[in-house]
Amino acid sequence: MPVVDIDTDELRRLTGHEEKEDDQLKEELFGLGLEFEGETEDGDLQFEFAPDRLDRLSVEGVARSLRYHYGDDRGVDVPDTNDAEWTIQVDESVPDERPYVAGAVVRGVDLDEDALDSLIQLQEKLHATMGRKRAKGAIGIHDLAMLKGERVEQREIGEGNDLEPPEDLTPVGGDEGPTDVGGPTITYRGIDPAGDEFVPLDADAGMTPAEVLTDHPTGEEYADLVGEYGRYPAIYDELGLFSFPPVINGQRTEVTTDSRELLVELTGTDQWTIDRMLAIICYALDARGATIEEIDVVYDDGAAGERAGDHLVRPELDTRQKTVSHDRIETTLGIELGMEDVTDLFERSGLDVTTNLGERTEYEVEIPPYRVDVLHPSDLVDDVGRAYGFGDLEPEYPDIGTIGGRHERSRLERATRTALVGLGFEDLLNFHLSSPAENYERMGVEEGADALGGGEAVEVTSAYSEDYTQLRTWALPSIMHVLENNTHRRYPQELAEVGFVAEQDDGENTHVAEHRTVAAAIARTDATYEDIKGRLQALVGEFDADLETPATTHPSFIDGRAAEVVIDGESVGVIGELHPRVLVERDLEVPVAAFEFRLDALAE
């Protein structure tokens, strides 16, 4: 879950509540769902929260939530923006895999160390969450003063045989005509991996993007994101390449506490995602008194993705509307509320509301652009509940009559386990995951062999540990493993397990055949076939089933002392004395007699 580092002095300043003690803040933040986790080396407090309210990934966002909570702010607030001067041109060479871009200019920023830290934190945390580790969306922040926009006269919106203007095409600067251009422009394009050089952050020489991926620590970390691309993402101004998203920015435009004007750019695989990330950043900078200025984003007709030919104005800070009924709120919370109460609770959640009195009372709720978590009216009901205080609701046992009961398979397992314990066996609970060494090799069984346990294993695609790479095909190896690990413990050791096994089977819908197995072993100085057979007879007898044990051979057992387990005429398992080879393999110094068979053989 995301963790946000909060400098509580900053928080007090931003909320305007200098009087709040740290402990009080902790308690109030817990109420908002931010749980105190500890302190950083710098004395910041760390709070963990569920990854829905990503607008709280900065001290500015947390302060905003608190101001609503205190009632200092109410309703939706949308930052003012100035009209666009800058343009981001998306060239037709833009990488197919990462065609989308968004951006904003921010003026009048006053970044002290704390504010800069907070901005960097927000950027990194957004990368980690919505940005899916920069794969889906990545943010670059630049010192605008270091950029020199090209003056291009090539913006041909609305000219020639172009498409209909797309829905979200907004003419630049309102009443200005689309050909009245000439503002500074930067270009997002795709370049040959070794096509150009720039000096990345934390480096002292020019490198090509390909060199960054192999020779720069940040490049190595994110190399997988773009390594397979045919053309690498790159952003240019008139002076050349200055950003290699989503990997690293150039040194030229590095942001410092002296920076007064910023260019924020985002690239990604989804326009909506980077638009929302940008909105969260703009809200945070606005909270620090900066002015947000729009940017025109012009997609070339030949650019990849769904936006080819589009002209967007970013940041997109439009609110959205959703309608939720009064009934739904009352049903979900289980209480009666007045309309004024509901309106109040919405406003204290930072939402605007219009009440529709019709056949049924509904609320038209206006949602600010940073609320990326609201997908459905139920999310608004949750906001009302949180503002009301879920903790203040009185629990009530629902008046619903249903009949309880166990699944048949679970009852059969229980009965078998009880019978085994009655026969003196210690009931085990082993892992379903195993390895070829345990499941086959150490038992002397070959995968694919026509013997119990020889079935083809279902393998895990990416296992962390070589001890757990497949599902076990039988349970006896697990019991043998427990015997091996407990040679220092008291004998006799009489162990049993009723458990899950699986093997590949193309006759199954999932291609995995799953079943339950019954396995048991007796390890003691004088354990013999007769001892284990006696237990098996008793067990099968308890289920009133017929048992036969015709001789067989099995690679884990001594020839001449192994038999098939045939229950009610069906061959379902094996019983015998374990082969000395198998015992020595596990450093056992006592003989072991064992059986294993399918649990369903005991069912009616």
Add this chain to the structure above:
Amino acid sequence: MRLPERQVAALEAASATDAQPIPDLAAEAGIDEAAATTSVFELEEDGLVAVETETEETVSLTDEAREYLDAELPEVRLYRAAVEAGADETPVSMGQVIGASGLEGPQVDIALSNFARKGYGEIDGGEISADPDADPDSDAEITALEALDAGEAVDDDSLLDRLAERGLIEREKRTVRSVLLTDAGVDALMAGVEAAETADRLTPEMLISGEWEDVEFTDYNVEADATEAGAGKVHVLRQAAERVKDVLVGMGFQEMDGPHADADFWINDALFMPQDHPARTHWDRFALDVDPIEDLPEDLLRAVENAHREGVGPDGDGYHSPWSEDFAREVALRGHTTSLSMRYLSGAAEGDLEPPQRYFSVEKAYRNDTIDATHLLEFFQIEGWVMAEDLSVRDLMGTFEEFYRQFGITDVQFKPHYNPYTEPSFELFGRHPETGELIEIGNSGIFREEVLSPLGVDCDVMAWGLALERLAMLYTGAEDIRDLHGTLADLEFLRNAEVIY
């Protein structure tokens, strides 16, 4: 007086005047030594004999000592060689004397270390001088060894200590118990003792013949610890699962069953988990190396895809995440047993369900992670849900309070939370029944419409889940989950685990 037979024999063999060691007494009484010892202590308890305990020492010669008896002590050989070389007048080089003495190997060190100690002379600066007055023929140590060899006693304790230190003798102490009749014993014998018939064990023959009526049973030490019986026991985690199942069945819940290896569709997509959710990445899911699932209900598949892409309802938004049917069809080990809930709610498991319903499972789920003291790759998830026409957060709270109350956890707290599949969602916290610590005991919520609507459910469903191990660790006090679960299990821990009821 009637006494057990072996006691009578021991008493009759004992003397009032000459204390007899127990082995002698046993021989005389004609019983074995162990029986004699037991009998003597029993008689002592009755005051009929007195037992004297003495410590006796035996001294025996070592092989090394026997060598010296044949060939003189090394230091004496060194002295004789030194005198031969004129060292009684002027010091002679050590090498020359040792060479002449014929001493070899460890004997050289032995000779040198004892030579000066026993006053045969001095060693200084690599030269040996011999004391002309020393008399090797009356060496006290060899004399003592000769005496011991002849079976004579040597009383000089410090001399014996020295010989033991040199490894020439072994001194062994043992306790000798001797038995003497007491006055009461004498009186008893005078008055006459008879042997009573006694038995160690009740036998079938005794019961059949009626002999048991004339027999006196020997007393056992009924307080002594016995060899512990090796009883089998249901695994402690299974016991905990049974307990949970009992509670849930009692609350009207039906048990679910279903596949461990399942399509990502049932595990995640049906739960409205976006396909690019971090928990669904390559490393976190337990993908299996098998072909994709064959059959998925086509209508359901489309409805779920649509929920992901477009959302549900007129005001619903979808995820801005990629969605592919191929991914949905991939087979993995279930990361939670909520896949069962999806199968049941969709009707795929047991046909369409009409409200009200309550269902549960206590089954394994899998997590591709590294193993440590509190995390395994496999764990049991308690999963439960309630379906009814209208369910509120208060119903949810009431249900879970009741459930946890059964386990002694009261004062359950509901912390608002976020899950992709429920809204509202709550993390449940409760006080540890013993430590009073506030611990997380579950995750719950009301299923979103994006989950229920594609499944064809048009009423409310509230659900919750928690790890069984969390409850079981509260019960057993286990600090390392690996002791409890899996092939690394410690049998002793399982054998000693307290039962759960």
